[in-house]
Structure formats: structure tokens, C-alpha cells
Amino acid sequence: MLPQLIKPKNLEELKLIIKNAEPFSIIARGLGRSYGDAAQLNNSKVILLNEFNKIDLNYEDATVTVGAGVSLEELLHFIVPKGFFIPVSPGTCKVTVGGAIASDVRGKNHHIDGSFGNHVKKLVIVDGNAEVNVLSPINSDGRNINDKFWATIGGMGLTGIILEATFSLIPIESSYMKVDTLRFNDLDSLMEAMVKSESEFRYSVAWVDSLDRKGRGVLSLGNHAKIDDLNNRESSNP
Numbered sequence: 001m002l003p004q005l006i007k008p009k010n011l012e013e014l015k016l017i018i019k020n021a022e023p024f025s026i027i028a029r030g031l032g033r034s035y036g037d038a039a040q041l042n043n044s045k046v047i048l049l050n051e052f053n054k055i056d057l058n059y060e061d062a063t064v065t066v067g068a069g070v071s072l073e074e075l076l077h078f079i080v081p082k083g084f085f086i087p088v089s090p091g092t093c094k095v096t097v098g099g100a101i102a103s104d105v106r107g108k109n110h111h112i113d114g115s116f117g118n119h120v121k122k123l124v125i126v127d128g129n130a131e132v133n134v135l136s137p138i139n140s141d142g143r144n145i146n147d148k149f150w151a152t153i154g155g156m157g158l159t160g161i162i163l164e165a166t167f168s169l170i171p172i173e174s175s176y177m178k179v180d181t182l183r184f185n186d187l188d189s190l191m192e193a194m195v196k197s198e199s200e201f202r203y204s205v206a207w208v209d210s211l212d213r214k215g216r217g218v219l220s221l222g223n224h225a226k227i228d229d230l231n232n233r234e235s236s237n238p
Helices: 011-019 072-082 095-100 148-153 187-199 227-236
Strands: 004-006 025-028 046-050 055-058 062-068 120-126 132-135 159-166 178-185 203-208 219-226
Touching: 011 046, 011 120, 011 159, 025 095, 055 072, 062 072, 072 095, 095 159, 120 148, 132 148, 132 159, 178 187, 187 203
Parallel strands: 004 046, 025 046
Antiparallel strands: 055 062, 062 159, 120 132, 120 159, 178 219, 203 219
């Protein structure tokens, strides 16, 4: 039997749903892009957080507070014209912020910046008792890590339903990328170039021909384009 989709309009309605729910009968779901349809419960309730869609940008410290139901696509449309980019970009922009944190997504800059959870400053979740929890990476004593915070990062919604998150952004000068694409005849030279590129390029991805005996491949390297990069490109193209 298919799950029942529920879209609470506000926090109070969500808390009421949780209070009235049977054990193991509800789970939160983003846009359903997880591998293996992780956020599914047979003959139960699936919570969609479409109404939790706030976006509050802090220019001074380059952070943003976002509702869990906001997709990365919606967030990018909002922040890129204002000179910011998300800290980690997964393979699709059609995932929610809540889903990105629950899955702790990674991107092509993982070797430099880590996964999405490394950039989260604060989480607001509703636990199984319908209590609101405000979580930060470090406990209030300023020394010990907050276990519940880090259990929520990559926790697939099992510590509670994520309502909103505050996380850092990358300041950018343009919406363009500066990309170098290199070809290699063997896997060793490709991997060597990938390691050497870490100090110069924020993003890197390699495609390897597994049918080739030497493991030939293509390496793409990228950075956010600066204004000078765009000016130089225009001046070099008559």
C-alpha cells in the first residue's frame, strides 16, 4: 500500500502530526532523489516540507538560513545574483536543503571542502516527541562536539525532522566557471595530475575508460570565474 503524503502548513501542525503518530509510522521526504528511495514507508505517512521555504541571507558573514523544503535550485536562483554559491554541489540541484543535510551530500570539491555537513552552523529539528531542538556543531561549553547535531548530519532523518539550517556560503564574482579539461593515456598519470591540481583548483572530476587496458581518461578542473577571467576572455575573442 502506498504511503500517505502529508504537507503540514506550519510548525504547530507538524508537531501535532508527530504527537498523534504511531511509532515508526512517519518519515520526512525531500524531492525523492535519494538512491534506493530511502524516504519511503509502506502503508505509513511521509512528511513533505514544502511550506518550510524561508531564505534569509546574511551578507556580512556569508551565511544563509534556509527552510528544509527549499530546493538547491531555488536557493541558487536567490543567492547567485547576490554574489554567493552553495558550499557543496551534489550531482543534481533538484534536492532539498533538508535532504542534502540528511544525506550529507558531497560534490566535486570534496577533497577541498568536505561534505555539506562540514559547512552547517546550526540546525533546527523536531524530534520524535514533537520537541523543537536547536543544534550546533559544538556544545554550549564550547569544547565538546554535539553528538545529536552530528548524528543528524547524514542521519537520514532518524534523529528528527529537519526544519531549517544555517550554513556558510562561497562568495563569488560571477555565475560562470573557469574549466580546464585534460586527457590522459593511463590511470597513473591522470591520478598524479588530479593530486597536483588540489592547490590550484577547487573542483575536479575524472572519467576513466574502464575498457582501456591502461585506464585512459579525462580530467576536468574548475574554479569560480572572476571578473578578470571574463574580461580576459572577451579581449582574447575578437
